[in-house]
Amino acid sequence: MDKKTAVYICTGCGIGESLDTEALVKVATKEGKVPVCKTHGFFCGPEGLAQIKNDIENEGVNSVVIAACSSRVNYDVFDFGPAVLTERANIREQVTWTHKANDEDTQMMAEDNLRMSLAKIKHVEPLEPFQGENMVKTVLVVGGGLTGITAALEAAKTGYKTVLVEKNQALGGWLNGLHRLAPRKAPYTMPEEVDIADKIKELSLYPDLKVYTGAEIEEIAGAPGMFDVSIRQDSGISTERVGSVILATGAVPYDATKLQHLGYGKFANVITAQKLEELAGQGKIVRPGDGKEVQSIAFIQCAGSRDPEHLPYCSAVCCVESLKQATYLKEQNPEASVYIFYKDLRAPGEYERLYKKVQQDGAIFVRGDITGIDEDDEKNLIVRAQDVLTLSEISTESVDMVVLATGMVPTTAFGENPEAQTETESGDKAPAGEVILKSNLLNLAYRQGPELPTLKYGFSDSNFICFPYETRRTGIYAAGSVRAPMDEASSAEDAAGAAMKAIQCMELSDQGSAVHPRVWDLSFPEFAMQRCTQCKRCTVECPFGAINEDEKANPLPNPTRCRRCGVCMGACPERIISFKNYSVPMIGSMIKAIEVPDEDEEKPRILVFACENDAYPAVDMAGINGLRYNSWVRIIPVRCLGSINLVWIADTLSNGIDGILLLGCKHGDDYQCHFVKGSELAEYRLSKVSETLDRLSLESDRVRMEEVSIVDYDKIPAILDSFAERLEELGPNPYKGF
Amino acid sequence: MNIVVCVKQTFDTEAKIVFDSQGRIDPNGVNLIVNPYDEFALEEGIRLKEKFGGTVTAVSMGGARAQEALRTALAMGADKALLVSDPALNDADEWVSTQALAQAISKIPYDIILAGRVAIDDGSSQVCVRLAEELHLPSVSTVVKFSVEGNKATAVREIDGGTETLEIELPVVLTAQKGINGNEPRYPSVAGIMKAKKKELKTMTLADLGLAALEPKMKISKYDLPTPRQAGKKVPGEPAAAAQELVKLLHEEAKVL
Amino acid sequence: MDEIKNVSLEMKDYIASSGAETLSWCMQCGLCTNLCPWRLVPGEVSENFNIRKMQRLGQLGLEGFEEENILFACVTCGMCQINCPRKVEIIDNVRSMRNTTVGAGFLPPHLRPIAGSLHANGNPWSGEREKRAAWQNGLDIPAFTEDTEYLLFVCCTSCYDTRSKKIATSIVRLLKAAGVNFGVLTAEENCCGESIRKLGDEELFQKLAQGNIDLFKRKGVKKIITTSPHCLYAFKKDYPELGGEFEVMHYSEVLAQLVKEGKLSFPQELARKVTFHDPCYLGRHNQVFDPPRELIQSIPGVEFVELDRSRNKSLCCAGGGGRIWAEVPMGERFGELRITGAVEKQADTLVTACPYCIIMLDDACAGLEKGDVLQVMEMSELLCTALDTK
Structure with missing residues (x-):
């Protein structure tokens, strides 16, 4: 693009009082040789804006550098449309608000920031949003239980074509086996009729809602907006083209045969809660073996749950289910004896009313561990438990039946675990990958693995950066008990949320935009494939599995899967990957634009790469709070620390800059990194660099990485100043002046 | 070991005695309790059972309300209870009571028969000793210590100025x-x-016991309430003078000195 | 802890059917045990009595609650019940659990004379029935007739106990001074039965109550003023289910209203620093808090201070639930804590409005030898001293 660049230096917000504006203008006009350079006290106001707009409309300016406040504010004000390139130089929060006014070093900071922006804008090109071929806006829902049906209905009601795929011949899932539902409306004391049949009927109201039953997913290939799905039924394979996928395959009860110690499999009248539901649905609850009507019953909660030998977690709904089932017994016979043995009774929110009701109807609640279950001659059972309150072991009278309230296991927890592919061509192992089991649910044709990664306890990936149903695979959302134990009300809500996100993704992808967290980013990575050495680093390190491989083993990018983080760009040793507005040479030239004083001037220089999600805002926040730090730092915002290419380290050090600080988000189990493992990758890559540095007689201490979150703004001065102190100890970069 | 305990239902210790129109003691509205001395006998009987095994049978004679007393005995630990109840026994004297009880108890196996030493209503303290005579058994009254070994028992009883061991x-x-x-x-x-x-x-009536009506050998002719306590006299004045006056009154009026 | 205890549903049902229907509502949170005043004193009862555990034994039909220290420890102050998140009727449960043994004829030995006296004399103090009205001698108190507005019902304690009689005479004086249309039926009355009901003797209570209800109805009683908050409770809460529906007030409510209407005033200035102990049965159980305070503060010159534990948090004197007749060693009596509390506030007068509280607090004050710094007074007595100008 032929660029006519204008520089606008704002003197408002104290900038004019702190800096030598004239000198700044000289940097723009004499060094940068820009044709237009203006100053104003209030560029974000109508008058100032009018000037800029006038220059654009009438003077042919098509590339604008605004030296003023941070790019994190007034981005709506300084938006001149896609045809105008806009760059912001931060001389307020990160310069005048944090440093001494009218000071030589402060002035040098401001000037360097302007230089970096001028260098940057030379490399930026207008964006051409990616337009896929034959993109569709159809939602695929895998799983036809309550969650799947609700998601399909929500999408259909919003006007989107929907495909619903269910493994069994009948829709309905878990609810088909229930006699009643736990109460969902006031007064919350009585179970309700199961209404799944009504919902199933509703599906047929939407002609654009296609339902496949007795069907499984053979394969999903492609990317958001362009998924090709093969569906396998007895009659053969059908194909669908969809824009997004919702995983709603639910969970199954824990295998009770593992609970011999509670009598299952040993005694005829020890059954599961699921079985009791079945018996209740058949009319009077009678014992399966001898048909005796059940007049006394004991429920055992946490049967194989919250137990390191079985399921270590709580399944959220079993307590309420047992309370519900207790009401069946009391309805059948108000004098029935009902015992409920528990560790903690979890009846959250309105379910407390159900708990109270069951207590008032005379059920006996015993908190404590089960010490034993015995059978008498008439196949009745006697339960012994350690009663916490009386600090003694108690024994019930004989009961007709014992019900084990087992937990739930998600459908994603089944299947082998093939070794996560982490080896690169050179044989190095990149940071440990995700756990992906072959659960035969989605069968993604993704290099990274056939399913979504599983999280703790085998549940589907979810809760990726703030949204419960977001996963690490763009366009694929997990909802309902497949991602966490939940009740009917929560599942329905989850389904609606996932449907909304699925629709958002399709609409954004259609416009070439990224989805969360870089919504409205129209850039995407481009590959200069002729220089590719097929090292596979980009493919392996992409946190979102956005890159496949083609037949020549070259990377095959899928732009609609991409979150535009730039991790691939940072990974590539040949530097063949770039975005139109974010590239290796761009940052390289920004580094070179920094003026590095000679050794004897005793003005060190520190380069800070700050990730845009937490680190850069934290530095801004330090400014907003009027904190102070040294003036040696020069800050370059990056999309993610994972996008840092090691060549920038070399560029920086060979430029004579004394130290490099990487500021980014936390990684690990409780990761904050918005791209999952960007900062982890940066740390890993840096570990490789330290050897090289040592060989060059450059202390590895000159390159440091620190984790910050946005709320750590008060720690910023200490971080920056302590690094400066260390660098002073090390002395100036020996390559200065070369 | 077979133990029989005789239990009597009596008026509450706090009860006020009131006469009916015929000059007899009115039982209406009076709270009835187990004779406190019989409670000690019951306790002893149950302890003997706990030590030696066997059964404790509580026996009483009285109206329908006496069942309450027997239920109390059962609750404490007696195994069985027997009530001799018949309107013809309403005016029973000690001899009649003994005849009825002896007849009832003779049908039960017994090794030890216990009772309280006195009933707090009429205070006669006769029936159990009479019962022993009727059954040709030895009897020891007012026992404070008791133990059994094999077929022999050792009893310590209260006597004037000391105790007697038998x-x-x-x-x-x-x-x-x-x-x-x-x-x-x-x-x-x-x-x-x-x-x-x-x-x-x-519950057994006289007929159940195989007895014809029993004619009491003693009839009560009249009940009187005790003379109400007279108000005390206060002796006024200085201590020395008052003391003298007091001595005079004790000698002349109260005639105790 | 070694042997296995067997749950008995039969026993559980037996207890529930004695009146403890809300036993199953308990979710065992333990708030009751921690609020119970027994936590504040040392001793054997405190170590053995745990209301949550007692309710739990009843819930499961387990043995072990029948021990005297446990079953008869509760003072029915209501601190637990008023805060129970499940609204369990804890006092009803205690009463019913007591009834399972008491109803079968088993009262602890020290309480048998009390029950015996109630049966025989209609009062728990072994006072002769004929002498019930003896306290009125020389006081010229009108007898209740059909035209009388209020029946003044005097607590048995104030009919027979020398110290307590002063309460009755003071209240009579105040009612007369305020021109209240009242009369007495004292000679024919029974004890209200509140305490014996709490002790579990339901049969005796009903006998006493029925006697009173028949008497009141026969005489045309519509409104009752009580001298004791326990009688207030019995007539208001226990009698209606037996057919006795009356409008019942404690004397403090009547007098406070009259002071507001200007029909009663206290001209005599008293230079006293007064604090008030809310009787459990006036405060927590009947929610009457302001009338006594209004009355005390209407006396000129009186400086009123609140105890730390006042109103709904008032600390029981340990006289309720039949424990007025229990022998408790010094150092284990709640009343002592009230005395020290009042002394800490530097009050010179501790006022209360219940004959049982007076007994317990008098006792504690004497036991702690604080009689020279603190005077325990019944409210009517305090008010009387302010009635006449000297």
Whole structure:
């Protein structure tokens, strides 16, 4: 693009009082040789804006550098449309608000920031949003239980074509086996009729809602907006083209045969809660073996749950289910004896009313561990438990039946675990990958693995950066008990949320935009494939599995899967990957634009790469709070620390800059990194660099990485100043002046 | 070991005596309790059972309300109860009571027969000793200590100015003093009270016992309330003078000095 | 802890059917045990009595609650019940659990004379029935007739106990001074039965109550003023289910209203620093808090201070639930804590409005030998001293 660049230096917000504006203008006009350079006290106001707009409309300016406040504010004000390139130089929060006014070093900071922006804008090109071929806006829902049906209905009601795929011949899932539902409306004391049949009927109201039953997913290939799905039924394979996928395959009860110690499999009248539901649905609850009507019953909660030998977690709904089932017994016979043995009774929110009701109807609640279950001659059972309150072991009278309230296991927890592919061509192992089991649910044709990664306890990936149903695979959302134990009300809500996100993704992808967290980013990575050495680093390190491989083993990018983080760009040793507005040479030239004083001037220089999600805002926040730090730092915002290419380290050090600080988000189990493992990758890559540095007689201490979150703004001065102190100890970069 | 305990239902110790229109003691509205001395006998009987095994049968004679007393005995730990109840026994004297009880008890196996040493209503303290005579058994009254070994029992009883220790061969009739063997009558558990409702309580009339009507040998002609306590006299004045006046009054009026 | 305890549903049902229906509502949170005043004193009862555990034993039909220290420890102050998140009727449960043994004829030995006296004399103090009205001698108190507005019902304690009689005479004086249309039926009355009901003797209570209800109805009684908050409770809460529906007030409510209407005033200035102990049965159980305070503060010169534990948090004197007749060693009596509390506030007068509280607090004050710094007074007595100008 032929660029006519204008520089606008704002003197408002104290900038004019702190800096030598004239000198700044000289940097723009004499060094940068820009044709237009203006100053104003209030560029974000109508008058100032009018000037800029006038220059654009009438003077042919098509590339604008605004030296003023941070790019994190007034981005709506300084938006001149896609045809105008806009760059912001931060001389307020990160310069005048944090440093001494009218000071030589402060002035040098401001000037360097302007230089970096001028260098940057030379490399930026207008964006051409990616337009896929034959993109569709159809939602695929895998799983036809309550969650799947609700998601399909929500999408259909919003006007989107929907495909619903269910493994069994009948829709309905878990609810088909229930006699009643736990109460969902006031007064919350009585179970309700199961209404799944009504919902199933509703599906047929939407002609654009296609339902496949007795069907499984053979394969999903492609990317958001362009998924090709093969569906396998007895009659053969059908194909669908969809824009997004919702995983709603639910969970199954824990295998009770593992609970011999509670009598299952040993005694005829020890059954599961699921079985009791079945018996209740058949009319009077009678014992399966001898048909005796059940007049006394004991429920055992946490049967194989919250137990390191079985399921270590709580399944959220079993307590309420047992309370519900207790009401069946009391309805059948108000004098029935009902015992409920528990560790903690979890009846959250309105379910407390159900708990109270069951207590008032005379059920006996015993908190404590089960010490034993015995059978008498008439196949009745006697339960012994350690009663916490009386600090003694108690024994019930004989009961007709014992019900084990087992937990739930998600459908994603089944299947082998093939070794996560982490080896690169050179044989190095990149940071440990995700756990992906072959659960035969989605069968993604993704290099990274056939399913979504599983999280703790085998549940589907979810809760990726703030949204419960977001996963690490763009366009694929997990909802309902497949991602966490939940009740009917929560599942329905989850389904609606996932449907909304699925629709958002399709609409954004259609416009070439990224989805969360870089919504409205129209850039995407481009590959200069002729220089590719097929090292596979980009493919392996992409946190979102956005890159496949083609037949020549070259990377095959899928732009609609991409979150535009730039991790691939940072990974590539040949530097063949770039975005139109974010590239290796761009940052390289920004580094070179920094003026590095000679050794004897005793003005060190520190380069800070700050990730845009937490680190850069934290530095801004330090400014907003009027904190102070040294003036040696020069800050370059990056999309993610994972996008840092090691060549920038070399560029920086060979430029004579004394130290490099990487500021980014936390990684690990409780990761904050918005791209999952960007900062982890940066740390890993840096570990490789330290050897090289040592060989060059450059202390590895000159390159440091620190984790910050946005709320750590008060720690910023200490971080920056302590690094400066260390660098002073090390002395100036020996390559200065070369 | 077979133990029989005779239990009498009496008026509450606090009860006020009121006469009806015919000059007889009016039982209406009076709270009835187990004779406190009989409670000690029951406690002793149950302890003997706990030590030696066997059964405790509580026996009483009285109206329908006497069942309450027997249920109390069962709740405490007696195994069975027997009530001799017949309108013809309303005016029974000690001889009649003894005849009826002896007839009833002779049908039950017994090694030891216990009772309280006196009933707090009429204070006659006769029936159990008479019962022993009727059954041709040795009897020891006002027992404070008691122990059994094999077929022999050792009993310590209160006498004027001391105690007397006797050795007896079973079976024997004993009347218990309060605090016999240092024990307090037990407080039953609710489980005991519930079980008591299911234990056997048999009622027998004179006919059931095979007895014809019994004519009392002693008839009560009149009841009088005790003379009300007179108000005390206060002797006024200085201590020395008052003391003299007091001595005079004690000598001349009260005639105690 | 070694042997296995067997749950007995039969026993559980037996207890529930004695009146403890809300036993199953308990979710065992333990708030009751921690609020119970027994936590504040040392001793054997405190170590053995745990209301949550007692309710739990009842819930499961387990043995072990029948011990005297446990079953008869509760003072029925209501601190637990008023805060129970499940609204369990804890006092009803205690009463019913007591009834399972008491109803079968088993009262602890020290309480048998009390029950015996109630049966025989209609009062728990072994006072002769004929002498019930003896306290009125020389006081010229009108007898209740059909035209009388209020029946003044005097607590048995104030009919027979020398110290307590002063309460009755003071209240009579105040009612007369305020021109209240009242009369007495004292000679024919029974004890209200509140305490014996709490002790579990339901049969005796009903006998006493029925006697009173028949008497009141026969005489045309519509409104009752009580001298004791316990009688207030019995007539208001226990009698209606037996057919006795009356409008019942404690004397403090009547007098406070009259002061507001200007029909009663206290001209005599008293230079006293007064604090008020809320009787459990006036405050927590009947929610009457302001009338006594209004009355005390209407006396000129009186400086009123609140105890730390006042109103709904008032600390029981340990006289309720039949424990007025229990023998408790010094150092284990709640009343002592009230005395020290009042002394800490530097009050010179501790006022209360219940004959049982007076007994317990007098006792504690004497036991702690604080009689020289603190005077315990019944409210009517305090008010009377302010009635006449000297």
